Amino acid sequence: MRLLVHYGVFSITKVHDLEEEEGYILTPSSRLLLKDDNPNPNLSPLLLMVLHPLLVTPFRLFGDWLRGNDITAFETAHGMSYWDHGSHNPEFSDLFNEDVGGGTGLLARIISEKCTVLDFPHVVANLPAESSNLVYVGGDMFQSVPSADAILLKIA
16 A cells, blocks of 8 residues: 555545544545546546456566567467457457447547547447447448548557
């Protein structure tokens, strides 16, 4: 906990004014991790994703990747590309797409009155029905990008 205080995730406060007992309170940074009824987005899906064993394991095999022929360390660790793994493993794909990949349109709903969300077909296939200001398109941005007044490329 002290390390998290050092990094500003939590703060220390006295529990009672007359006692020396200390406790921990939320900071603006840690409030971003709360999952509550607040309509504002939070970063907990991102944190869960970057700490997921599927993403941590490639770092442990980084040396093997440097000595090998795989394109990425993820392929060295898991025998397939990141995107192939996501298309074959809905649990991980859902975690990635909840707030990181763009597939659920969270960022688009926040910033736009009219928006087209482009993501892989398996990502947008089971999303809730489109609204009057949000359209989902399954595709590959390396093949074609839908016409737009502006393009937001979200890099997580």
